Amino acid sequence: MSSSNVIDGKAFAAGLRGRVAEKVAELKSQKGVVPGLAVVLVGEDPASQVYVRNKAKQTLEAGMQSFEHKLPDTTTQDDLLALVAQLNADPQVHGILVQLPLPKQIDANAVIGSIEPAKDVDGFNVVNAGRLMTGAGKPMVPCTPLGCLLLLQDRLGKDLSGKRAVVVGRSNIVGKPMAQLLLGANATVTIAHSRTADLPGECRNADILIAAVGRPEMIKGDWVKPGATVIDVGINRIETPEGKTRLVGDVAYSEAAEVAGAITPVPGGVGPMTIAVLLANCVTSAYRAAGLDDPAL
């Protein structure tokens, strides 16, 4: 298949970060406010360290302030709650991201629940999840699903009326909010998962297929409806026969790309969008804190 069906998330994310940087500059000149993002990393996981470093770098490149907090993996829940309370109270901090997963002595729900909803740029807090589900009040929308929606709407238009969307995966971080966003854009939505009967058959019905299961290359080419738009949220590090590691998605990419109308690669698809939307959410939070309308991004 020609490369024209590849959705270039890396390029789209770079464009979004450019618009974020413009909105940061406008806020600075109008209100003297610089949006600030605090990222909290507990423990030494090497992959997490890379993500946190990338986030900090891109935050600074957008003209924003970055506050990094690295804590040892022996950190107690009370220590982490105290840090979140301090960040909640800090007017220079408009967004707080506590990197997941957390060590097992810490209850992630308690920590996420303690983040001020206005500063919950991940959109994981129950208040933001509830706002997204009900339409009551303006939510912070989780970064990965919102990034997926932006890529879809760039291809298919804002209104997804008449389209069948199948979301494979039901996590609070991706699957469930993704389904809400697709519903909000008028798609007809199915949430499928590991216990779904005839998962391949469900996938074959999808005009829009979102893979968010966390299993390397599980979704095969013959599960994809010809012409479908495929969004691969998976980021799996697998070992190659040569003993090196390689990133793959949840979709068997080369097979699926033969059939799909459009497909996101891994890397270079959804991943870069997640970070760009994180910055966008943080700027939105800073505009709201300054009493301004949400910036158009």
Ligand SMILES: Nc1nc(=O)c2c([nH]1)NC[C@@H]1CN(c3ccc(C(=O)N[C@@H](CCC(=O)O)C(=O)O)cc3)C=[N+]21
């Ligand atoms: N509270 C919280 N919020 C998160 O958003 C969050 C988290 N915890 N914990 C970890 C996951 C993972 N995550 C990624 C973001 C960007 C890429 C990304 O940019 N990936 C590049 C490749 C990066 C590489 O080469 O390793 C790509 O797909 O092209 C990947 C993964 C955010 N997460």
